[in-house]
Amino acid sequence: MADAVEIAYFVEARRQVLPGPYDVTLVEGSITTEEEIERIKEVRRQSGLLVTIGACATSGGIQALRNWADVGEFTRTVYASPEYIHTLDRSRPVSDFVPVDFELRGCPISKQQLVDLVTSLLIGRKPSVPEHAVCNECKRHGTVCVMVAQGIPCLGPATQAGCGAICPAYNRGCYGCFGPMELPNPAALGARFIAMGQTARDVSRAFRSFNGYSAAFRAASEQFEKDAIPR
Amino acid sequence: MEPRSLAEVLRSAQLFWGLEPQHLEKLAAIASEVTWTEGQVIFREGEADDRLYLVVEGLVALEMYIPNRGRATILTAGPHEVFGWSAAVPVVGKKTASARSLQRTRAIAIDAGALCAACEQDHHLGYYVYRTLADVIASRLTATRLQLLDVYAVGKGE
Amino acid sequence: MNSTLAKGHWSPATGHPMVPQPAVITHVQPEAHGVMTYTLGFRDPAVGEAYRFHPGQFNMLYLPGIGEAAISISSDPAEPAALRHTVRIAGNVTQAISRMEAGGVIGVRGPYGNSWPVDRAVGNDLIIVAGGIGLAPLRPVIYHVLRHRADYGKVTILNGARLPADLLYPQEYDDWRSHDIEVVVTVDRADETWKGRVGVVPILFYALRPDPKRTTVFTCGPEIMMHFVVYEALARRVPKDRIYLSLERNMKCAVAFCGRCQYGPTFLCKDGPVLSYDRIEPFFTVEEF
Amino acid sequence: MTEQTPLLGGQVVISKPALQQLFDALRTAGYSLIGPTVREDAIVYDEIAQLTDIPIGWADEQAPGTYRLRRRDDQAHFGFVVGPHSWKRYLSPPSLRLFATRRTGDGFSVETSNDPPPRYAFIGVRACDLVAIAVQDRVFVEGPVQEPHYKARRERAFVLAVNCTEPGGTCFCASMRTGPRCSSGFDLALTELDDAFLCEVGSALGAQMLSAVEWRPAGAFELSRARQAMADALTRMGRGLNTHNLPELLYDNLEHPHWANVAERCLSCANCTMVCPTCFCSDVQETSDLVGETAARVRVWDSCFNREFSYVFGGHLRPNTRARYRQWLTHKLASWTDQYGVLGCVGCGRCITWCPVGIDLTQELAAIRGEGQL
Structure with a gap:
C-alpha cells in the first residue's frame, strides 16, 4: 500500500506533515469539544473525501455514555481542577457536524475493510462494506448461533457485519461493535432477550456500549430503560 | 386537402368521434377554423378566456413565463389534442398559460360562451362534452404528474 | 405460463456460464450527456465467429477489479461482429467503462435473456x-x-x-x-x-x-x-x-443462480427481460415487490 | 465379508459397529466423510473419520428459536434430527472463487481453477434434506445452464441417508410429503433399530460399497420393526403446514396486513435463509489487489433479507422487512413452483429453530390463510 498511497498527516506513524488539501482523510474519534468542531470543519474543507473510521467517529463511541449523564458531575469527580476542563456536554459523531462521504464502523475497525476501502478508492469501485447483519457472517463461517443453541444474548441480529463475527465463534454474544445494521429491529431483539430471562435494564445496557449513541441503539436503550422503571 | 365540413373535421378528430350527428352539427355551428403560421402567439396568459381549440394539424406550445427565468414550455398539443380548455371551465376566467404555434397549425376554435349555452340547453350534449373535457383534463393531470416525477433522473448509483 | 414468448437463448456464445471473454473496444461513440456507445470485438476470433444475438438480449460486461454489469445490446442482430452497447453512467462499472477508450479491453459474457418477439409480431x-x-x-x-x-x-x-x-x-x-x-x-x-x-x-x-x-x-x-x-x-x-x-432488475449472474432478478415467478435474466403484460399483471403495481 | 452383492432396492441388516466398515470403505475409495458431529453445543456437519465421531447417545430438543443438546439414555447413533448446517454448505459453498484475472500487456487473462472437485460422502442425510438436494439440483443442474461447481460436487457425492424415527419439535416433513422416510436420492439408506441398522440399497454404487461390509439379508422381523418405527414417526411431527393451493393463497394475499405484523417481530437478519437447505441466492463480489494487477470474482451466500439484494439503479426495491419477508415466503411457497415445479420448502424446520426470535413460518402462513394459530 505504501507505494500507492502517500501518507500526509498521521502523527502517530510519521512525523512529517504535508500541507493540504488531501484526496482522502480518515478521521478517528468523536467530537467532544468546541475546538474539535472547528477543527473537523477545517478538515472537511481540506479533504476531497472524508471517511470516518471507528465507533467513536461514526457514532460517538463509548464516551458517549456521558450523554446520558451529568458531565459536570464527572469532571468535578475526576479532575482536581474541573474549571480547566472545557468539554461539550455530549460526545457526538463527526457526521453531526460535517458531511461524511463514507463510514468504516467498528471498535476496532476491520483491517480488511480499511484495505478494501483504500483499494476501492484507488481503483474506482464501490467499497464492499456490507450493511447486513452479523448473522450472515456466522452462518457463512458455520458458527453455531449462540443465542439459539446456548441462550446467550447476542446483538448480532441487529449489528452490521464486517468484524468477521469473532465473538460468537468464541461462544460470546455479539457486543454490537459495528453499530446498527441497515434495517435493525432492536425492539424485537430486546424483547427476545427479556423472554430469555434478561431484565429491561440489562437490555438497555446491552445496546448502550460502543455504538450506544447511534440512532437505532440509542432509541432502543432509552426505551428499555424506560421499561425498566416500575410504574 | 379536400374541403370538408366542420362537422366532418370535428368527427374525424378523436375527441368527438362518438357524438351523434345532430350534436355534431350544433358544435359545428359554434366552431370556426383557424390557422396560425409558425411562431404566432395564439393567446397570452391572463387574457380573457373565450375559445377552446382542437388541433387538426401542426403543433402548439403551451408556455408559462417565469419572471427572471424566461419562457418555459409546459406541454405541446398536436393533432387530436385540445388546448385552451380553461375557457369551458370558467372558474379562472383568464388563460392560465400562453399558447404559441411551433409550426404552421390548423385548428378548430369553439366559442366557449356559445358552448356553455348549448350544453345548458341540451344536457345530453353537455354531458358528452364535459365528460370528454374531463378526460382531457385528467390526461393532462396524469401527464403532469409523470413530468413532476422526473422519471429519467439518474439514481444514486450502484 | 404464456408460451408464446420467445424462449431464452441459452448456451451463451461465450462458453462457461460465469467466465467472461476479453473483447476489445474498437470504437466509442458519444451519444448524449453521460451516455456512450461502445463497439466491441472479441479477441478470440472463434468466439466472435460463434457469437449471435437476438433483439433485446443483453451481455454481462466485466472490468477486472471493478465488477460486472448487465448491459443491453443496442446494435443490429444481423451484424453480430459489430457488437454495440449503449452505456449510461449509473454506477461503478458503467462509470469505469466511461473512462475507457478505443483499444481498451472489456470482459464480455452472453448473450443472455429472451428477446422481443419480432417473429410473433410479423404482419402486425x-x-x-x-x-x-x-x-x-x-x-x-x-x-x-x-x-x-x-x-x-x-x-x-x-x-x-x-x-x-x-x-x-x-x-x-x-x-x-x-x-x-x-x-x-x-x-x-x-x-x-x-x-x-x-x-x-x-x-x-x-x-x-x-x-x-x-x-x-x-x-x-x-x-x-x-x-x-x-x-x-x-x-x-x-x-x-x-x-x-x-424490465430491469439487478443481476449478478445472468443465469438464474443468484436469485436477484426475480419478478414473482420469473427470473428476468432467463424468462425476461422481455415479458408480456399478461404474465406480470398480478405483480405490476404491487409496491415493494 | 459376505460373498454376494446385495441387490439394488434390497434391504440388508448390518450391525451398528459394522458401520465403521462402510466408513473405511468410503475413505479407501477416496471420499471425504462429512457427517453429524457435536460442536459448539449443537450437531453440525463436519469432516468425520470414525463412527465414534458421530453424536452417539445425543439428542436435540428443538422449538422456535431454541435448540438444546441432551444426553439420551440409550446409545442411539442417529437419535437426533437436523441441526444448523445443511448439505448445501458442501455442494454450494458459502464462499467460492469463480475465477481470477491477471492484467496483461493487451488487457487481461482469465484463470479458472483446475483443482479436482472434492469427493464427499454425506453421512446421515435425512429425508427432508434428500428432497432439498433434489430441489437444488433443479436450480443448478436441471435448468438450461448448469452450474459447473455444484454439478461436479454433486455427481461425485456418495449419499448415506438415514430414515427419521424421532422427528423433532420443529419438523413438518410429513405435511410437506418429503419425509420422514427416504424414498429416493440415496446410495444407501439406514433405519436405526435397537441393535442394528436396516439398510436399503439405493444405487449400484451403494451396493458396491456394501461389499466391503458385513451384512445379512433382512428378515421379516426387522422389516416390520422398521415399518412400525416409520409409521410412529409420522404421528409425532412437531407441526404441520397446510399446502392446499399455496401459490394462489400467497399471490392473492400480497397486500395482507399480516406481512406488517411479521415485520414487527422479524429481525431481517437472514438466519432463516442461511440455514434453509434449498435457499440458493448469492452475491458475486469483486476482490483485487491494491493496484488492480490481479482480481477475482467470489460468489458468497446472500439473502433476500439483505437490502443490497434488491438494489436497482438508484435505490432498493424492498426497503423494509414487510417486503422482504413477503418475498421470502412467497418465493418458498408460491413462485418456486412456477420456477421449478416443486415447493421450495421441505419441512425441515431449520428456519423455525434458528430464527433468533422464533418466527414460525407454519404459523405465519396459517395467519395468512386466516386459520389463526395451528
Whole structure:
C-alpha cells in the first residue's frame, strides 16, 4: 500500500506533515469539544473525501455514555481542577457536524475493510462494506448461533457485519461493535432477550456500549430503560 | 386537402368521434377554423378566456413565463389534442398559460360562451362534452404528474 | 405460463456460464450527456465467429477489479461482429467503462435473456415506445424492422427523453422515417431552441388509433413510464399478451443462480427481460415487490 | 465379508459397529466423510473419520428459536434430527472463487481453477434434506445452464441417508410429503433399530460399497420393526403446514396486513435463509489487489433479507422487512413452483429453530390463510 498511497498527516506513524488539501482523510474519534468542531470543519474543507473510521467517529463511541449523564458531575469527580476542563456536554459523531462521504464502523475497525476501502478508492469501485447483519457472517463461517443453541444474548441480529463475527465463534454474544445494521429491529431483539430471562435494564445496557449513541441503539436503550422503571 | 365540413373535421378528430350527428352539427355551428403560421402567439396568459381549440394539424406550445427565468414550455398539443380548455371551465376566467404555434397549425376554435349555452340547453350534449373535457383534463393531470416525477433522473448509483 | 414468448437463448456464445471473454473496444461513440456507445470485438476470433444475438438480449460486461454489469445490446442482430452497447453512467462499472477508450479491453459474457418477439409480431402494426436509455434495447428491433420492413404494417416509434440533448440516436431518425416508420419524439423539459413536442411519452398515444386486432406494443423505459404506456395501450384495447415490456432488475449472474432478478415467478435474466403484460399483471403495481 | 452383492432396492441388516466398515470403505475409495458431529453445543456437519465421531447417545430438543443438546439414555447413533448446517454448505459453498484475472500487456487473462472437485460422502442425510438436494439440483443442474461447481460436487457425492424415527419439535416433513422416510436420492439408506441398522440399497454404487461390509439379508422381523418405527414417526411431527393451493393463497394475499405484523417481530437478519437447505441466492463480489494487477470474482451466500439484494439503479426495491419477508415466503411457497415445479420448502424446520426470535413460518402462513394459530 505504501507505494500507492502517500501518507500526509498521521502523527502517530510519521512525523512529517504535508500541507493540504488531501484526496482522502480518515478521521478517528468523536467530537467532544468546541475546538474539535472547528477543527473537523477545517478538515472537511481540506479533504476531497472524508471517511470516518471507528465507533467513536461514526457514532460517538463509548464516551458517549456521558450523554446520558451529568458531565459536570464527572469532571468535578475526576479532575482536581474541573474549571480547566472545557468539554461539550455530549460526545457526538463527526457526521453531526460535517458531511461524511463514507463510514468504516467498528471498535476496532476491520483491517480488511480499511484495505478494501483504500483499494476501492484507488481503483474506482464501490467499497464492499456490507450493511447486513452479523448473522450472515456466522452462518457463512458455520458458527453455531449462540443465542439459539446456548441462550446467550447476542446483538448480532441487529449489528452490521464486517468484524468477521469473532465473538460468537468464541461462544460470546455479539457486543454490537459495528453499530446498527441497515434495517435493525432492536425492539424485537430486546424483547427476545427479556423472554430469555434478561431484565429491561440489562437490555438497555446491552445496546448502550460502543455504538450506544447511534440512532437505532440509542432509541432502543432509552426505551428499555424506560421499561425498566416500575410504574 | 379536400374541403370538408366542420362537422366532418370535428368527427374525424378523436375527441368527438362518438357524438351523434345532430350534436355534431350544433358544435359545428359554434366552431370556426383557424390557422396560425409558425411562431404566432395564439393567446397570452391572463387574457380573457373565450375559445377552446382542437388541433387538426401542426403543433402548439403551451408556455408559462417565469419572471427572471424566461419562457418555459409546459406541454405541446398536436393533432387530436385540445388546448385552451380553461375557457369551458370558467372558474379562472383568464388563460392560465400562453399558447404559441411551433409550426404552421390548423385548428378548430369553439366559442366557449356559445358552448356553455348549448350544453345548458341540451344536457345530453353537455354531458358528452364535459365528460370528454374531463378526460382531457385528467390526461393532462396524469401527464403532469409523470413530468413532476422526473422519471429519467439518474439514481444514486450502484 | 404464456408460451408464446420467445424462449431464452441459452448456451451463451461465450462458453462457461460465469467466465467472461476479453473483447476489445474498437470504437466509442458519444451519444448524449453521460451516455456512450461502445463497439466491441472479441479477441478470440472463434468466439466472435460463434457469437449471435437476438433483439433485446443483453451481455454481462466485466472490468477486472471493478465488477460486472448487465448491459443491453443496442446494435443490429444481423451484424453480430459489430457488437454495440449503449452505456449510461449509473454506477461503478458503467462509470469505469466511461473512462475507457478505443483499444481498451472489456470482459464480455452472453448473450443472455429472451428477446422481443419480432417473429410473433410479423404482419402486425408495431408501436415501439421508448423512454431515455430504453431506446437502446429497442434499437435492434428497429434495425430488424428496417431489414424486414415488408413483414410489418404501420410502424410507429414513440420516443421520449428528459431533455432534447438526452435523446438517443437522433442522427438515425431520418433513416428510420425513410423506411415508412413514423418517429414521434418528445421531451419532458425544453429550452427555447426546441421546436418539438413537450410532455411525457405516454401522451403520444393520444393521437394513435391502433387497430387492436393487429397491433403489438414494445416498450422499454423507466418502470413508472411503462405503467402508463400499458394503461394507454389497454385503453386502446391492445390485448395484454401483445404488450411487451423490458424490465430491469439487478443481476449478478445472468443465469438464474443468484436469485436477484426475480419478478414473482420469473427470473428476468432467463424468462425476461422481455415479458408480456399478461404474465406480470398480478405483480405490476404491487409496491415493494 | 459376505460373498454376494446385495441387490439394488434390497434391504440388508448390518450391525451398528459394522458401520465403521462402510466408513473405511468410503475413505479407501477416496471420499471425504462429512457427517453429524457435536460442536459448539449443537450437531453440525463436519469432516468425520470414525463412527465414534458421530453424536452417539445425543439428542436435540428443538422449538422456535431454541435448540438444546441432551444426553439420551440409550446409545442411539442417529437419535437426533437436523441441526444448523445443511448439505448445501458442501455442494454450494458459502464462499467460492469463480475465477481470477491477471492484467496483461493487451488487457487481461482469465484463470479458472483446475483443482479436482472434492469427493464427499454425506453421512446421515435425512429425508427432508434428500428432497432439498433434489430441489437444488433443479436450480443448478436441471435448468438450461448448469452450474459447473455444484454439478461436479454433486455427481461425485456418495449419499448415506438415514430414515427419521424421532422427528423433532420443529419438523413438518410429513405435511410437506418429503419425509420422514427416504424414498429416493440415496446410495444407501439406514433405519436405526435397537441393535442394528436396516439398510436399503439405493444405487449400484451403494451396493458396491456394501461389499466391503458385513451384512445379512433382512428378515421379516426387522422389516416390520422398521415399518412400525416409520409409521410412529409420522404421528409425532412437531407441526404441520397446510399446502392446499399455496401459490394462489400467497399471490392473492400480497397486500395482507399480516406481512406488517411479521415485520414487527422479524429481525431481517437472514438466519432463516442461511440455514434453509434449498435457499440458493448469492452475491458475486469483486476482490483485487491494491493496484488492480490481479482480481477475482467470489460468489458468497446472500439473502433476500439483505437490502443490497434488491438494489436497482438508484435505490432498493424492498426497503423494509414487510417486503422482504413477503418475498421470502412467497418465493418458498408460491413462485418456486412456477420456477421449478416443486415447493421450495421441505419441512425441515431449520428456519423455525434458528430464527433468533422464533418466527414460525407454519404459523405465519396459517395467519395468512386466516386459520389463526395451528
